[in-house]
Amino acid sequence: MKTATLYNLYQQHFLVDTDTRNIRKNTIFFALKGDNFNGNTFAEQALKLGASYAVVDEKEFQTNDRILLVTNVLKALQELANFHRKQLHIPIIGLTGSNGKTTTKELIHVVLSKKLNTVATKGNLNNHIGVPLTLLSMTDKTELGIVEMGANHQKEIEFLCTICEPDFGYVTNFGKAHLEGFGGIEGVIKGKSELYTFLKANQKTTFVNADDAIQVKKTKGVKAVSFTTEAIKFLEVNPFVKLSYGNTTIQSNLIGKYNFTNIAAAIAMGTYFKISETAIKEAIESYVPANNRSQILTTKHNTIILDAYNANPSSMQVALENFDTLKAPSKVVILGDMFELGKESVHEHQVIVDVATAFNFDEIYFVGENFNIAKTNKPQFKTYQAFEDFLKKNPLKNSSILIKGSRGMRLERILEFIG
Structure with missing residues (x-):
């Protein structure tokens, strides 16, 4: 089945699911496979639970005309997401890094949502399945998307960029995470910098912490919007981070000085997208971390x-x-x-x-x-x-x-x- 044909069906309800335990009415069920399961076997069940269509890649499970056969379900999901991304015509911010991705993503989301209808990655659905699902959760009412991208090997960020095609990017930091897959800290830097490579090749823009020498070096030649501790000032942490910028003082609900940069990035993006100082303050002060994160x-x-x-x-x-x-x-x-x-x-x-x-x-x-x-x-x-x-x-x-x-x-x- 051609992606364009599948897209016409998706446009009926703009709903996609991959788990029959959480199936929604009128959704398209994608029968993904894993090490210990075969989603093809759940296709008929998905229809009974309310799905409009099910997508499978094993012919024996195509038992009626609402079960659609493709060569590879995962690839079909990814291609559909990219096709949809091209139709959206909205700015998308791609976000990666070793630490603080999800907290930063949520901070950016609450800030930009003060002005724009913003859709962001839910939880940490940031891999080769989560990124497509995030894109497919956006509709014609979405004005801006925030896509978190995780990786534990080289070339993963590069691949995720080809799906979500970000207009803006931000790397939180380079740290000692997933050293086994990346092959050491230099591998981490190389792997996460694949976002910068995409942005540079496509003449897109990145946000950069100008106080991070490695980030500055890696973004050479990339269109950049920088922020520094001179413009956004750390005040104290006792136990929550307090900071100031412009004429505004912000008392966050985030502990640890390490969260200062995450907040600063959200402020920088809010300023870039013309969110008022008052609205940025309200957004950040309203954000309370959950899910066992600080x-x-x-x-x-x-x-x-x-x-x-x-x-x-x-x-x-x-x-x-x-x-x-x-x-x-x-x-x-x-x-x-x-x-x-x-x-x-x-x-x-x-x-x-x-x-x-x-x-x-x-x-x-x-x-x-x-x-x-x-x-x-x-x-x-x-x-x-x-x-x-x-x-x-x-x-x-x-x-x-x-x-x-x-x-x-x-x-x-x-x-x-x-x-």
Whole structure:
């Protein structure tokens, strides 16, 4: 089936789904495949649940005229998304980086939504499936799109750019994330800079943190809109970031000085798209992080900084540095393993152990197989369950507690035992 023909069907309702557990009425169901499932087998079920059409790539499942056969379902989804992007005729901001992508994306979204009908990536649907779904969630009423792009290998950002064709770009930073797939920090820089390569080749524009020497170097020859700490000034963090620009002071709900740059980027884009200072202030001050990202939770016995959505050596270190600056009578640190570090894993976990123990925290606990083999005199727990069992017998009270680890560690489970 030709993309243009499929697009005519999509235009009837502008709805696309890939999971029958969340199917919507009148949607087009794309029967994607995974390592442990074959979406083709759910095509008929999708129609029964309300889908208008189902797209499959195995002929035996094309059992009626509302089940459409293509050569490859994933490729059909990606081509449909790109075809739709070309019809939208709206500016799209492409966003990537090692740390802070989702928070920055959400900040940009709340700021630009003050003036424009803006659609942004939901959650972290930022891969070869999530990017097409984000584009296909935009309609003729959308005035601007924000597409988060994630990657853990070379050429992924390059490919995602060919789907979403961004008019603007922003790289939050280059950090020690996905070192295994990228092949080290230089590989990270090269991989994330594929966004800059696309923007330069297509004479598009990037936003640049002019205080970041690597970003400045990598954007040479690219049309750029720069922002600096001279124009957007950091004031304090206690525990939330406070900053100023123009005649405006902004008190955010984001902890950690590392979030200052994320806020500054949103301000720079708001200014570029002519959002008023008052509206930018209102937007940023209204934003409250969720989904285990730098959340501050006040319980009966403790104050908790929950930053358990993701972790890598770069984000782990700045989280520890920030926690050290906070004023609290008792500070407890709970760190879980960092994943996808490859051959650097042993070294990077030891570095974080050394950094954490160098601070004067009252208690430090290391959780996971990688932290368990590091050298330290602090308590180590090979499994989450072992740490949970310890907490049940040794409850934490009257403390400020930092919880940080990779998503796979699911350290938010600890909350039940440290209330």
